[in-house]
Amino acid sequence: MYIRKALQKGFTLIELVTVIVLLGVLTAIALPKFIDLTDDAQIAISKALRGNLQSALKMVQLKAELQNKPDSLVINGNTVHLTTVGWPYSQSADAQGCIELWNSLLESPPAIVAWSSNLTTQNWSARYLWTVCFYHNHHGETYNVASTPYFQYYPIGNGDGSVQPGGFLSFNMD
Numbered sequence: 098m099y100i101r102k103a104l105q106k107g108f109t110l111i112e113l114v115t116v117i118v119l120l121g122v123l124t125a126i127a128l129p130k131f132i133d134l135t136d137d138a139q140i141a142i143s144k145a146l147r148g149n150l151q152s153a154l155k156m157v158q159l160k161a162e163l164q165n166k167p168d169s170l171v172i173n174g175n176t177v178h179l180t181t182v183g184w185p186y187s188q189s190a191d192a193q194g195c196i197e198l199w200n201s202l203l204e205s206p207p208a209i210v211a212w213s214s215n216l217t218t219q220n221w222s223a224r225y226l227w228t229v230c231f232y233h234n235h236h237g238e239t240y241n242v243a244s245t246p247y248f249q250y251y252p253i254g255n256g257d258g259s260v261q262p263g264g265f266l267s268f269n270m271d
Contacts (some may be wrong), residue, residue, distance in 0.1 A: 147270075155171060233246075249266045
């Protein structure tokens, strides 16, 4: 009898407000954890692609060593030019050259476009500065120097010995 009366009576305003406040607190606690997982996933993707590219570059360099350091090799049907010590580089000193390296060296690579400062894309982008290829993982956001995961490939090195030819530097991947 008491249960039937309680069901007919319904919820009080205080009970409804209490439930809404509890749901809000739970959402405030859980939401940042899901946002952090997305960032962590993008960093893991970036690290994996950097590792794949490093492995492909090292295999090309080893193949060049075995063939007495030719000027170029054919990789996946594409001609890849090599430095004197066997590291792949592009003769096209621009973003398109970095894109060609990406597509030639990686098997089934993710889509990549030429970089621009206001680019918003689900894809990766490439740019070329100071004989270095920069690869940015946009994952739907405009490039932000403080948060966008990216890495650099130095086919020739930077000249002062701090980055060796064939070297990589990574940013925002901690």
